Amino acid sequence: MAPLREFAGEDAAFYQANPQAATFLWVDSFTGQFQIHPLYLEFLKTKGDMLSGEEKRGGYHWAAGWCMRSQIYSDAMEFYAKLKDYLGVQSVLLTYPLTIASGPYNYAKIDSHACLGGENAGRGDLDLFLEAARAAAPCISNTFAGLYSGYDDLVACETAFYRAQTDQAKYHAYRAIQKAGVKKQYSI
Numbered sequence: 001m002a003p004l005r006e007f008a009g010e011d012a013a014f015y016q017a018n019p020q021a022a023t024f025l026w027v028d029s030f031t032g033q034f035q036i037h038p039l040y041l042e043f044l045k046t047k048g049d050m051l052s053g054e055e056k057r058g059g060y061h062w063a064a065g066w067c068m069r070s071q072i073y074s075d076a077m078e079f080y081a082k083l084k085d086y087l088g089v090q091s092v093l094l095t096y097p098l099t100i101a102s103g104p105y106n107y108a109k110i111d112s113h114a115c116l117g118g119e120n121a122g123r124g125d126l127d128l129f130l131e132a133a134r135a136a137a138p139c140i141s142n143t144f145a146g147l148y149s150g151y152d153d154l155v156a157c158e159t160a161f162y163r164a165q166t167d168q169a170k171y172h173a174y175r176a177i178q179k180a181g182v183k184k185q186y187s188i
Contacts (some may be wrong), residue, residue: 004125051119057083064088081116084125086132093136093148110187114151115158142164146183150176154188 024040048056060079067076073092080088117129130152137152153176160168180188 068092077116081121081129084128086128089129090132091135093140110151110154113158114154115162119160126162130155130159142185145183148188149183149185150178150180150188151185153179176180 024037026035033168041179051059053058060083064076064079064083064085067073073095077092080092099115115126115129115133117126121129133155134152137148137150140148140151153172157169157176160166160172176188179188
């Protein structure tokens, strides 16, 4: 229920003031989380051009902070990436909790893409993210017993792949596998 209260105040007052929203916004009684109907989300996405750049940045900043406080780290990284705040992404990586897989090693969850420069990223944005990853990975790895070993090369691999530089992509993929294997970072 915390997300609903933070978003709309007391839920009963929100629904009384906005009865039309009840079919699109609700609290899932099973998870206790605020839910938005997928069709309503789709509709809202079409209205994004109505917001100014400053309003969008403010929303992403608020969402990144909320995700950090709620320990939803992968979403926080995506919001920081949309802000092009790669130091924010790096700060998430530095506070990311360790997870235990079936073996005796610690690893951080890597989603489907290591490079979170993401959609609408320009060539320079990918370079900035890669630079942040190269700065963060060794610090995290040295501080947290090998955590994120090979992450910087994985990001370099994806960046080269996006640019159709297959030889560079293969080179960095191989390095990522080598570094990750030594430190048992099998998610890399």
